[in-house]
Amino acid sequence: MDRIFLAPSSDEVFDFVSREHRQRMIIVAGMCTVEYRGRAFSFLPLGERLVMVKQDGCVIVHRSRGREPVNWMPPGTRLDYAVDDQLFLVHCEKRSSREKMVMEFVEVNLLASLLLNDSGQQSLVGLESDMVDQIVEQPHVLEDGLRIVRREKQTISGSIDLFAIDRDGVPVVVEVKRNPPGAQAVSQLEAYILDFREKNRRAVVRGILCAPRVPRMVRTLLTDKGFEWREFTPIFEFEDGGQRRLDEFI
Amino acid sequence: MDRIFLAPSSDEVFDFVSREHRQRMIIVAGMCTVEYRGRAFSFLPLGERLVMVKQDGCVIVHRSRGREPVNWMPPGTRLDYAVDDQLFLVHCEKRSSREKMVMEFVEVNLLASLLLNDSGQQSLVGLESDMVDQIVEQPHVLEDGLRIVRREKQTISGSIDLFAIDRDGVPVVVEVKRNPPGAQAVSQLEAYILDFREKNRRAVVRGILCAPRVPRMVRTLLTDKGFEWREFTPIFEFEDGGQRRLDEFI
């Protein structure tokens, strides 16, 4: 099922990866250098890393710490393997995005291939879209009498999350943030509003920033610019019928 | 050096990880479910995945495709291993960020530990800061007679990349983007400008958006709002003395 080498020679590595490439996920751990040229330029001097080569052509280089790979290539990358002067070489190139990565292995400690049979779909709730869903279903969480007119309304300055009409018939632009917003969210809202007024001859329009928590600084900024804010923590439903707030920890 | 098990029993897995935990990076490949509760809620049904547990306490779950892990826990996560009813269980919890991940292994195909000796520093050029460096050194790439006054100037609406004075003594706000900017970058610039005028009694001030490429739509938006744009592709120098433009592919 799974195939493994411990401390293989460069030739053994070459034979192995040539046989397994794009058939299985390949794992190579060893002492190497990594050079990248494309969207930026980087060089990683000699050291021991773990490399994954997936069947979709993406390459991921991990160091001993951190969630993020130190180097990588996106899915669709073309790989060429070679042995030169006892070094095991991996040339990665993606022409469409014009980028390239080269790894030179001085030594390979672990070499393995895996066939991961994995077709299940991950369920995921608690995203901003779930939050918007809830506001659409129950607009009163923002304020009584609010009527949602449109979702994801396109404007020249970007798209706004919700466009609504309040109980007095005044249009309302609503920007929803799942995470505590910064000044940037206010700028975004302001741009929408200015744009709306521009296009509608200085019509009266309200702007609301909605998030589970709105930092004090942002509140001040909103108030200064004549906008409003709402704090709203959504409640999520699960397949088992349970409900849970996003800020509950279990 | 590196330690490996093929198709170990749950008890063997438990003994192995208990011994290696935080001593070496641990790799577990096998059939499992993954549940996450924290910043969101997710469930991944039974399937074969590759899991890395690093010494800094981060956990990374990879599927057969894609650069991104399907599940993960950040550095600093506390792990508990257990065997229950032939299942190998991994409980991951990070109290500071109130999140939790649970993996249940029905079967483990590959189990390994790695001691990655890796101390070298990665060099990386081509970032936005490198681009700003170049403008500071040679302001004429933006326009003749421009004098850079400040870098990373703080404003209430965020920080601006460069603050300068043009040949006529008019203040200039410069926003630098490494990647093609969107409408958001214009909003950001606009917020700075509005803020500046507010604080300086409607003083005359110019706004420039500088990027290697400025999309047509963004140009229009900038022009509408009375701002300017510059296209500027930086040239990077390497330790070997070579120079290269970021848009050159080799």
Add this chain to the structure above:
DNA sequence: CGTGCCAGGTGCCCT
């Protein structure tokens, strides 16, 4: 600690 912002961001969905 939080706050702000870049990233070789990645991935998804839209036109």
Add this chain to the structure above:
DNA sequence: AGGGCACTTGGCACG
């Protein structure tokens, strides 16, 4: 293919 935007964004620098 390109634009726009959320992300369990991650990571770092700074107050």
